[in-house]
Amino acid sequence: MTAKRWFVFVLSLGLAMGFALAQGVTITIACGAVGQELELCKEETAAWAAKTGNKVTVLETPQLTNDRQGFYQQQLAAGSSDIDIYQIDVIYPGTLANFMIDLKPYVSADELKVQNQGIIANNTVGGKLVAMPWFTDGGVLYYRTDLMKKYGVAVPKTWSELFAAAKKIQDGERKAGKKDFYGFVFQGNAYEGLTCDALEWIASSGGGTIIDASGKVTINNAKAAAILDLVASQIKLVSPPAVTTYDEEKARGVFQSGNAAFMRNWPYAYSLGNQEGSAVKGKIGVAPLPAGPGGSNVGTLGGWQLAVSKFSKNPKVAADLVRYLTGREVQKERAIKGSFQPTIPDLYKDADVLKAVPFFKDLAGRQPVARPSTVTGPKYGEVSAAFWSAVHDVLSGKSKAAAALAALEKKLNQIKGSGW
Numbered sequence: 542m543t544a545k546r547w548f549v550f551v552l553s554l555g556l557a558m559g560f561a562l563a564q565g566v567t568i569t570i571a572c573g574a575v576g577q578e579l580e581l582c583k584e585e586t587a588a589w590a591a592k593t594g595n596k597v598t599v600l601e602t603p604q605l606t607n608d609r610q611g612f613y614q615q616q617l618a619a620g621s622s623d624i625d626i627y628q629i630d631v632i633y634p635g636t637l638a639n640f641m642i643d644l645k646p647y648v649s650a651d652e653l654k655v656q657n658q659g660i661i662a663n664n665t666v667g668g669k670l671v672a673m674p675w676f677t678d679g680g681v682l683y684y685r686t687d688l689m690k691k692y693g694v695a696v697p698k699t700w701s702e703l704f705a706a707a708k709k710i711q712d713g714e715r716k717a718g719k720k721d722f723y724g725f726v727f728q729g730n731a732y733e734g735l736t737c738d739a740l741e742w743i744a745s746s747g748g749g750t751i752i753d754a755s756g757k758v759t760i761n762n763a764k765a766a767a768i769l770d771l772v773a774s775q776i777k778l779v780s781p782p783a784v785t786t787y788d789e790e791k792a793r794g795v796f797q798s799g800n801a802a803f804m805r806n807w808p809y810a811y812s813l814g815n816q817e818g819s820a821v822k823g824k825i826g827v828a829p830l831p832a833g834p835g836g837s838n839v840g841t842l843g844g845w846q847l848a849v850s851k852f853s854k855n856p857k858v859a860a861d862l863v864r865y866l867t868g869r870e871v872q873k874e875r876a877i878k879g880s881f882q883p884t885i886p887d888l889y890k891d892a893d894v895l896k897a898v899p900f901f902k903d904l905a906g907r908q909p910v911a912r913p914s915t916v917t918g919p920k921y922g923e924v925s926a927a928f929w930s931a932v933h934d935v936l937s938g939k940s941k942a943a944a945a946l947a948a949l950e951k952k953l954n955q956i957k958g959s960g961w
């Protein structure tokens with residue numbers, strides 16, 4: 542090409558691009574809908590749209606992660622280009638990798654460097670960066686600071702201490718006329734949330750991680766059985782009978798209306814619990830989850846990422862929105878407004894963030910326990926469903942833990958077949 546032609550070519554390309562940008566495109570993002578998620582997603586994407594001249598449609602997705610995953614898989618299996626960006630759970634990069642573009646060419650080395658490298662590794666499948674980390678999660682124990690004082694109870698360090706403290710406070714509050722008051726609420730419904738809670742009980746009791754890093758099924762052990770039976774024995778005693786139908790939001794509803802002494806939940810519940818109108822505003826303490834006998838306290842690793850569909854008609858623009866949402870500025874805002882845990886480690890030292898969510902400073906060095914999603918890859922969904930239904934049978938009194946775990950071990954080995 543001659544210099545003149547080259548000039549004309551570049552000029553017309555520039556004009557075409559300018560025209561395209563001025564026109565703007567519409568990007569559709571599938572966002573979570575738990576607590577403040579949807580509202581924040583709308584605000585943040587609108588800010589990006591105003592900056593870039595594009596439009597964004599925010600799609601509300603099912604609340605439970607496993608239902609959301611089912612919906613995603615339907616869309617993707619059909620090759621639908623309706624959704625450009627998917628908010629995906631930390632357990633799903635292995636399952637969804639083939640449907641997403643590699644984000645590496647779209648993000649700078651600096652943008653990658655500031656992120657939590659463990660999550661980047663989790664999101665990298667076969668060398669491909671399937672998704673950018675948006676927020677991380679870790680299970681924590683919420684407690685009522687006022688009631689701990691009133692009943693002279695210390696923050697429990699073991700599960701037995703927790704159940705004893707829960708009983709003491711519950712008895713006192715019921716005597717004082719609060720008939721619907723309970724000691725401890727958590728996620729006991731048969732779904733992914735129960736997998737997270739039960740993994741915490743078991744891992745913190747030295748009972749392993751269901752399947753170990755080498756792929757061996759380890760769940761059928763005495764420590765795991767003992768803690769499951771112990772938790773089951775507390776239902777009706779300190780946990781409501783309906784806890785076997787609770788997800789995150791139901792547990793939060795009970796705690797936030799002032800009807801529970803302790804709650805297991807993710808950090809997002811902190812900001813909502815301290816909002817105007819909450820019965821427990823200013824009365825919320827947050828601590829690590831308890832440990833079992835001889836074990837150590839751990840919270841399950843959760844969290845969400847943003848991925849661009851390989852069927853998107855505008856992958857470049859979609860990737861730009863992903864970069865914006867997962868960048869420092871938006872992560873900081875989400876930490877302050879919604880107590881969503883940043884995936885940029887540096888933000889755990891940010892004064893504004895720590896002022897809004899003081900307990901974040903304790904989370905920085907904590908070692909979470911991961912679900913076995915990397916080792917089981919695309920079979921994780923099946924593995925988790927088998928696990929949570931066995932645990933649910935124990936919680937609802939259908940089975941004793943030893944029998945349930947022996948059957949679960951067989952089932953998991955069947956799912957494994959000749960390998961993961």
Ligand code: GLC
Pocket residue numbers: 606630631632677678733734735737789807842843844845
């Ligand atoms: C939270 C976690 C996610 C987990 C889910 C279970 O959203 O971030 O990783 O799978 O809870 O309900």
